[in-house]
Amino acid sequence: MTTTDTTEATATTLAVLPIDAITVREGWNPRTADDEVERDQLTESVRAQGILQPLLVERTDDGRVLIDGHRRLAAARAAGLAEIPVIERTGKDGDAPQLAAALAANMRRRGLDPIEEARAYERATQAGWPQRRIAEAVGCSPRHVSQRLRLLRLPDAVQEAIGAGSLPLSAVPVVETIAAVAPAVADTVAGALATGALTASELTEHPEGALAELAQSMEGACPTLVAVPGYQDLGALALDADLAARAEAAGVHGVSFSAEDMDAARAFGCLIEFAGGEDRYWRRGFMADATWLADRVALHVERAEERARQEAERRVAAGVASGREGGGDEDAPSESDEDRRRRERQEATENRRAARLANLDLGRRAMLAYDEPTEITMQMARAVVLVALHHHAQDAAQGLRLTREALQRTETTTTKAGATRERVHYPERHEAEAALVEWIEGARTPAQLVGRGVQALVGAFYADQEALPQSERRPADVPGRYGGGIAATLPGVMDRLARDVLPEGLATLVRERVAWPQHATALDADDDQAAPADAEAQAA
Numbered sequence: 001m002t003t004t005d006t007t008e009a010t011a012t013t014l015a016v017l018p019i020d021a022i023t024v025r026e027g028w029n030p031r032t033a034d035d036e037v038e039r040d041q042l043t044e045s046v047r048a049q050g051i052l053q054p055l056l057v058e059r060t061d062d063g064r065v066l067i068d069g070h071r072r073l074a075a076a077r078a079a080g081l082a083e084i085p086v087i088e089r090t091g092k093d094g095d096a097p098q099l100a101a102a103l104a105a106n107m108r109r110r111g112l113d114p115i116e117e118a119r120a121y122e123r124a125t126q127a128g129w130p131q132r133r134i135a136e137a138v139g140c141s142p143r144h145v146s147q148r149l150r151l152l153r154l155p156d157a158v159q160e161a162i163g164a165g166s167l168p169l170s171a172v173p174v175v176e177t178i179a180a181v182a183p184a185v186a187d188t189v190a191g192a193l194a195t196g197a198l199t200a201s202e203l204t205e206h207p208e209g210a211l212a213e214l215a216q217s218m219e220g221a222c223p224t225l226v227a228v229p230g231y232q233d234l235g236a237l238a239l240d241a242d243l244a245a246r247a248e249a250a251g252v253h254g255v256s257f258s259a260e261d262m263d264a265a266r267a268f269g270c271l272i273e274f275a276g277g278e279d280r281y282w283r284r285g286f287m288a289d290a291t292w293l294a295d296r297v298a299l300h301v302e303r304a305e306e307r308a309r310q311e312a313e314r315r316v317a318a319g320v321a322s323g324r325e326g327g328g329d330e331d332a333p334s335e336s337d338e339d340r341r342r343r344e345r346q347e348a349t350e351n352r353r354a355a356r357l358a359n360l361d362l363g364r365r366a367m368l369a370y371d372e373p374t375e376i377t378m379q380m381a382r383a384v385v386l387v388a389l390h391h392h393a394q395d396a397a398q399g400l401r402l403t404r405e406a407l408q409r410t411e412t413t414t415t416k417a418g419a420t421r422e423r424v425h426y427p428e429r430h431e432a433e434a435a436l437v438e439w440i441e442g443a444r445t446p447a448q449l450v451g452r453g454v455q456a457l458v459g460a461f462y463a464d465q466e467a468l469p470q471s472e473r474r475p476a477d478v479p480g481r482y483g484g485g486i487a488a489t490l491p492g493v494m495d496r497l498a499r500d501v502l503p504e505g506l507a508t509l510v511r512e513r514v515a516w517p518q519h520a521t522a523l524d525a526d527d528d529q530a531a532p533a534d535a536e537a538q539a540a
Contacts, residue, residue, distance in 0.1 A: 014054065015088045017064060019081055022057060022073060024066050042071060047079035054085040064088065115163040118148040125149070150176070155183045161190035171200045174207045174274070181272045182288035184223040189214065205475070207274050208284050215286075224290040225272075228257040228265065234297065238290065243298055250304040255297055261287070268292055381446035385453035389440070392460055395476045397432035399459025400439070402467060407435055426468065454497060462498050464506055 055069030064086070066073060076084050112120070124134045131149070135142045151162060151172065158175055161167035167175065167190055179186035192198035192214055202210045215225040226232050233254045234247055247253070262285050265271035270289035287293050373380070389396050401407055409425040427435065436456065443449035465473040478494070480487035495510075502510065 395460035396456035
């Protein structure tokens with residue numbers, strides 16, 4: 001064995017050791033994945049050129065312990081080498097420094113996935129090092145170490161998905177929320193990500209919608225997952241025979257779960273919900289406990305049975321009262337079930353006929369009043385604007401807080417070097433929503449009301465959210481952008497309105513993000529054709 005001492009500052013020694021003198025401790029290699037093709041290629045390289053980069057070993061009472069170079073050592077053994085170059089250092093402070101050194105060496109080569117990194121941190125903590133010291137040794141923040149260790153609390157299938165890369169770290173907070181209530185559902189989500197049935201962007205942007213679609217697409221294969229509030233067909237639930245028979249006898253074929261059921265599931269601890277979500281349209285919860293769900297269905301069945309009992313008592317009481325009013329003639333014939341059903345069918349037919357006639361009358365009256373109104377009233381403008389903003393109030397409020405300087409507050413500070421810095425404080429979302437309501441309600445004329453509604457929509461769709469911190473940005477849900485229907489031409493209409501008011505910088509961003517729709521040109525043509533007709537009408 002030959003050695004060469006290095007400088008005292010490094011406290012290491014360059015040596016050539018017999019390959020059998022190096023000890024490999026079980027579980028000390030942070031890298032757990034092993035690619036067979038890469039292993040064979042490395043073996044051929046070592047056989048042809050030898051070990052080009054020395055291994056890192058620790059000199060301990062138990063001999064030389066391998067710190068870094070597990071794959072190179074395995075390749076050297078496979079290639080039949082008898083000796084191997086190493087960088088040898090003296091061990092101290094127990095196993096934790098050795099683990100930290102192995103981890104740092106692997107991280108420098110970016111060869112660890114998040115789960116391998118987390119398990120290495122875990123071994124270092126088990127060896128007695130606090131998270132702060134591990135962070136210092138590896139060169140990261142204590143928060144980073146803590147976040148990686150949290151990954152090990154997730155179910156095994158989820159950890160495998162993270163290690164394989166099918167579940168990105170951006171989606172981990174959503175999966176953590178699911179796993180805290182229903183680990184089996186989290187496993188299903190991980191499997192759906194791995195197969196492509198679900199994408200990470202769908203899960204992070206609209207977790208409620210993603211879970212609802214997952215439950216629907218994997219019906220029977222997915223663990224218990226019932227949306228609330230919402231209607232649930234009992235035929236899709238695995239109820240015991242007694243409860244199913246009671247529901248059938250009570251005429252209960254489905255249950256409409258309400259906010260009351262949602263609160264009860266939350267109190268029990270079986271409700272998956274994403275309280276931090278901002279999109280109210282998608283917000284909902286999911287009940288994820290089969291036993292608790294069966295108890296809740298039983299409660300709804302009991303209520304249906306109680307209503308049926310009360311109705312039967314009411315009918316009996318009504319029959320007794322009718323007999324008394326008729327002089328107490330006990331021989332008066334009672335209505336048979338067949339006669340009652342015939343009477344109810346006749347009443348239902350008459351009710352449908354009356355409802356249809358009323359609907360047609362409503363249509364005629366509305367057409368006469370509003371098909372070509374002589375003027376647009378405040379009530380008419382308010383109805384249209386409020387409906388237009390109803391499902392996009394948060395988007396409109398976001399645009400308002402970005403575009404209305406009166407709602408913003410600028411703070412100017414001076415640094416020690418004498419430089420002046422400005423920081424813009426934007427209103428909170430609820431403050432922006434309150435300002436939006438006050439602004440819309442403050443319109444004095446129908447034209448101003450419609451104009452403010454258009455301003456709110458333009459700000460919602462086109463305001464540049466780069467002005468906000470990343471955590472406060474939210475994508476605008478533009479109707480018609482991703483589908484047809486009545487709003488299919490709305491993006492073109494909005495583009496036509498916005499082009500007249502967008503500053504050049506924002507116009508450039510919009511052009512880069514999405515080209516102006518082709519139907520915008522058609523709309524322009526329609527406007528040009530309509531102009532002469534309007535002029536003729538005014539002249540007449």
